[in-house]
Amino acid sequence: MKLPRLSLKSKIIFFMFEMVLASTIFFFYIIYRFGIGMLSAESIIRSPYLLLALIIVIMVIYFMMLISLVTKYIFVPIGEMKRAAGHIKAGNLNYPLTYQPDNEIGEFCEEFDKMRVRLRDTIMEQHELEKGRKRLIASITHDLRTPLTSIIGYVEALQDGIAKDQNTYEQYLGTIHEKAELLNHLIDDLSVYTKQELGEFTLNLERINSGRLLNHYFEHKTYEFKFSNIKLILRKPFIATYINVDPYRFTQMLDNLISNAKKYTRSQIVVETTVRNYRLFITISDDGTGIPQDYLQNLFDPFFMVNKKKDQREKGGSGLGLAIVKQLIEAHEGGIDVTSTIDQGSSFTINIPIDR
The missing domain is CATH 1.10.287 (Helix Hairpins)
Known part of the structure; x- marks a missing residue:
């Protein structure tokens, strides 16, 4: 024995x-x-x-x-x-x-407990990331299918000769272009989100004249509103100063803000620029229904939507747009603020340092 x-x-x-x-x-x-x-x-x-x-x-x-x-x-x-x-x-x-006595063994136990806490937090972070990936896949799958279906429908209509006059033909092409731009935005958002998760996100900064950059961007953007019932109001002249930005990512921020305003506005979107304390401020305002004050603090969280089911069904979007804007503007050493009044609209303002 x-x-x-x-x-x-x-x-x-x-x-x-x-x-x-x-x-x-x-x-x-x-x-x-x-x-x-x-x-x-x-x-x-x-x-x-x-x-x-x-x-x-x-x-x-x-x-x-x-x-x-x-x-x-x-x-x-x-x-x-x-x-x-x-x-x-x-x-x-x-x-x-x-x-937890005050000696070497106590210090060892304290470090052991810190290791436990760190392990717990790491596992919780991994679970959240995994849930985020699943939500991302579900959202992007839904959001890619909707504009693709529209594009296919309008292309088939053009092929069948439904557009009998030039005005209808241009309207169909404008809709196809708008849906293609939406697809491009979703892919860009997905690219930024995944690259930041992997730690592979970088900026290609250039010293650029802000007035020239904004004028070029909105010349292209104005065409999207040609057949829309929403009016794009540009408070020109845009302030011309030099800023260090990644042009592609900077226009991606503007795209997301304009796209967000377009979903919720009633009749118009207003864009204006100001300068304060050696920073360039770009404000994009809408006259939509506004955002409840309780939701403002979570507005830039990934996948957050004020009314998720309704927004996904009626407005489209994955809930990543504003989160991407915040990540990109902070990568440019800038910031973003939002003010909103119920039944009057919302204003999103990004600011970025001026290159003196």
């Missing part, structure tokens, strides 16, 4: 017990063997065996005190860490270490 394995603590206690028992037997044997009836300094001096027995007793007492300290400051925290490791192994990362 195999004997159970003793722990280190049990072995030390068993060894100390044997020492105490052997020393006690030896001590009384010396007294009995040599007939020492009374302990005194003189009797101890005359009997070296008695002196040896007392030394052994003192050593036993010393070792008993030592084992008590070792148990308190080594075996107890090791036991705590063993229990904590068992909980971690079972998947319970919320089990805290309660041993």
Whole structure:
């Protein structure tokens, strides 16, 4: 029959017990063997065996005190860490270490507990990222299908000769162009989001005249509103100053803000520029239904929508547009603010440093 394995603590206690028992037997044997009836300094001096027995007793007492300290400051925290490791192994990362004396072992336990907390947070972050990826795939799949279906429908209509006059023909082409631009926006958003997750996102900064950049962008953008019932109002002249931006990513920010305003406005979108404290401010306003104040703090979170089901069904979009804008403008060392009034509309303002 195999004997159970003793722990280190049990072995030390068993060894100390044997020492105490052997020393006690030896001590009384010396007294009995040599007939020492009374302990005194003189009797101890005359009997070296008695002196040896007392030394052994003192050593036993010393070792008993030592084992008590070792148990308190080594075996107890090791036991705590063993229990904590068992909980971690079972998947319970919320089990805290309660041993925190001010010594090296206590510091080790504290670092062990920090490792547990970090592991728990990392796993939670991974779960959130995985949920985010699943939401992203579901949203992008839905959002890509909708404009693609529209493009296919209008192209088939043109092929079948439904557009009998030039005005209808141009209107169909404008709609196809708009849906293609929407697809391009979704792909750009997906690209930025995934690259930032992978840590591969970079900017190609250039020193550019802001007035020239904005005029060129809105010359192209104005065509999209040609057949729309929404009016694009540009407060010109745009301020012309030099800024360090990635032109492609900068226009992507404007695209997302214009696209967002277009979804929720009633009749018009207004674009204007100002300069304050050596920063260029670009404001895009709409006259839509507005955003409740309670939602403003979460407006730039990925996948956030004020009314998710309704927005996805009626407006389209994955909930990434404004989150991408915030990430891009912060990568340019800028910022973004939003103000909104119910039944009056919303204003989004991005700001970026001027290159002096």
